[in-house]
Amino acid sequence: MTRIAVVDYGAGNLVSIEQALSAAGAEVVLAHGADSFADADALVVPGVGAAGPAMTRLRRRGLEAPIRAWIAAGRPFLGICLGLQLLFEGSDEDGAVTLGVLPGRTVCLSDAPRLPHIGWNQVERQRAHSLFAGIDEDADFYFVHSYAAAPGPGSEGVILAQTAHGGRFVSAIARGSLAGVQFHPERSGRDGLRLLANFVGLAQAGGAASGRTRVPVLAR
Amino acid sequence: MLRVRVIPCLDVANGRVVKGTRFVDLTDEGDPPTLAERYAVEGADEIVFLDIDAAPDGRGTLLEVVERTARRAFVPLTVGGGVRSVTEMRDVLRAGADKVSFNTAAVRDPGLVRRCARRFGSQAVVVAIDARRRSGPDDPSGGWEVVVKGGREPTGLDALAWAERAVAAGAGELLVTSIDRDGTGAGYDTPLLRAITDRVHVPVIASGGASGPDDFVAAVRDGGASAVLAASIFHRRRHSIADVKAVMAAAGIPVRLVIGAAR
Numbered sequence: 443m444t445r446i447a448v449v450d451y452g453a454g455n456l457v458s459i460e461q462a463l464s465a466a467g468a469e470v471v472l473a474h475g476a477d478s479f480a481d482a483d484a485l486v487v488p489g490v491g492a493a494g495p496a497m498t499r500l501r502r503r504g505l506e507a508p509i510r511a512w513i514a515a516g517r518p519f520l521g522i523c524l525g526l527q528l529l530f531e532g533s534d535e536d537g538a539v540t541l542g543v544l545p546g547r548t549v550c551l552s553d554a555p556r557l558p559h560i561g562w563n564q565v566e567r568q569r570a571h572s573l574f575a576g577i578d579e580d581a582d583f584y585f586v587h588s589y590a591a592a593p594g595p596g597s598e599g600v601i602l603a604q605t606a607h608g609g610r611f612v613s614a615i616a617r618g619s620l621a622g623v624q625f626h627p628e629r630s631g632r633d634g635l636r637l638l639a640n641f642v643g644l645a646q647a648g649g650a651a652s653g654r655t656r657v658p659v660l661a662r
Numbered sequence: 663m664l665r666v667r668v669i670p671c672l673d674v675a676n677g678r679v680v681k682g683t684r685f686v687d688l689t690d691e692g693d694p695p696t697l698a699e700r701y702a703v704e705g706a707d708e709i710v711f712l713d714i715d716a717a718p719d720g721r722g723t724l725l726e727v728v729e730r731t732a733r734r735a736f737v738p739l740t741v742g743g744g745v746r747s748v749t750e751m752r753d754v755l756r757a758g759a760d761k762v763s764f765n766t767a768a769v770r771d772p773g774l775v776r777r778c779a780r781r782f783g784s785q786a787v788v789v790a791i792d793a794r795r796r797s798g799p800d801d802p803s804g805g806w807e808v809v810v811k812g813g814r815e816p817t818g819l820d821a822l823a824w825a826e827r828a829v830a831a832g833a834g835e836l837l838v839t840s841i842d843r844d845g846t847g848a849g850y851d852t853p854l855l856r857a858i859t860d861r862v863h864v865p866v867i868a869s870g871g872a873s874g875p876d877d878f879v880a881a882v883r884d885g886g887a888s889a890v891l892a893a894s895i896f897h898r899r900r901h902s903i904a905d906v907k908a909v910m911a912a913a914g915i916p917v918r919l920v921i922g923a924a925r
Contacts, residue, residue, distance in 0.1 A: 457732040457758035490760075491783030556888060558785040558834045560865050562665045562707055562918045582665060582918045584707075584738055586760065586785045588834075607664055629738045629760065631702065631920075 447473040447482035462628040466639035476508035484645030489524030493533035518648040526622030545594035553608035583625035667707035667889035677723040702735040705920035713743030732758025763788040779832025789833040793821035799842040813841040843871025855885025875909030
């Protein structure tokens with residue numbers, strides 16, 4: 443069975459993510475420290491709220507370096523909402539320095555008619571990816587946020603999908619075994635469960651592959 | 663394009679869904695997770711639980727109900743009623759809620775809104791405003807007063823000024839209930855909604871007074887609401903969520919249509 447470690451660093455609701463991944467066929471472990479990663483096939487970093495307090499809690503638990511190392515090794519990873527934003531270098535929300543795996547920053551949604559962006563919205567895919575296999579092009583997913591990742595020059599290639607709310611923002615990224623979604627698949631009904639099941643499938647394949655594609659991670 | 667949300671509200675007391683005109687003549691309507699799951703299947707975009715008991719010794723029951731619901735219905739869940747501290751909000755979120763709604767506690771201590779928004783983010787903090795027309799139910803000219811304790815206690819606060827203050831304190835969403843219309847089926851108080859949506863930049867959920875799909879259309883078109891909430895019309899199966907959404911879609915309002923949703 444595919445074993446997925448969900449990083450628990452006190453950033454909100456883990457019940458639904460745990461339940462949704464279990465429903466998708468995974469064995470879920472809540473990881474409070476890096477020792478729980480060891481025998482996992484994939485890592486999921488969820489999270490809501492501001493980047494600063496989240497990074498403080500990740501660092502306090504000694505999770506920053508292990509998460510960077512996990513991604514650099516090309517092992518399967520999914521960031522959800524704040525978990526996607528933290529992959530970039532910093533956040534305009536509170537000036538926090540984040541994981542810095544990918545070049546770019548987290549910025550406030552521009553030209554949004556109302557903020558936070560709360561509710562169901564479409565996810566316009568820029569390219570095909572197995573994360574969205576079997577999901578209709580016009581499927582809606584649930585969002586609840588005011589900031590989104592803005593990949594820096596040279597890393598635009600990570601963009602997998604965009605969503606419109608006033609201006610357009612990045613709603614999904616993928617590079618190698620690294621993926622992130624701004625929406626909440628665990629709260630997005632049947633389509634969300636399908637996306638998580640697709641991720642579990644990728645994790646299974648990634649865990650079995652002998653030669654992993656390393657993801658270039660920014661140096662510290 | 664962002665969809666307008668349709669939200670069924672479940673009044674919960676002692677771990678059961680109850681109905682009646684909010685706080686009187688309560689009748690037992692069943693198990694909250696079962697009803698929440700049914701609504702999710704029918705196309706609810708979000709579920710609101712209002713803990714109308716909110717007695718301190720009932721918290722454990724509520725948390726257990728929230729967790730069972732989160733394990734069955736994969737749609738967002740907002741919980742309101744009786745949360746008075748950052749720690750209590752943390753417990754409700756940990757149990758599986760996505761947002762917590764504050765009403766009386768926020769009026770008494772706006773600093774609570776600020777502290778919770780700082781800790782969990784504005785997107786998780788909803789302020790519920792119960793408003794009553796000052797010049798009588800048929801006359802919006804005198805403005806609206808905030809009332810608390812289920813409409814029983816006037817506060818003297820102007821509802822529009824309080825809406826702005828609540829957002830400044832960190833509320834990421836407002837749930838605006840017309841006490842004049844609640845339980846009457848006379849339609850949402852669209853002048854109230856419009857006055858508030860013109861003043862704040864956060865999403866506003868309309869509540870109180872729905873009797874049919876046309877009321878939902880008016881709340882969005884005339885009131886500027888981002889979401890519409892109702893209780894009895896769904897519980898009593900007078901209209902299904904899919905019916906309401908079909909009428910909204912026909913009126914040109916963007917809604918999430920769930921394929922195969924029961925009508």
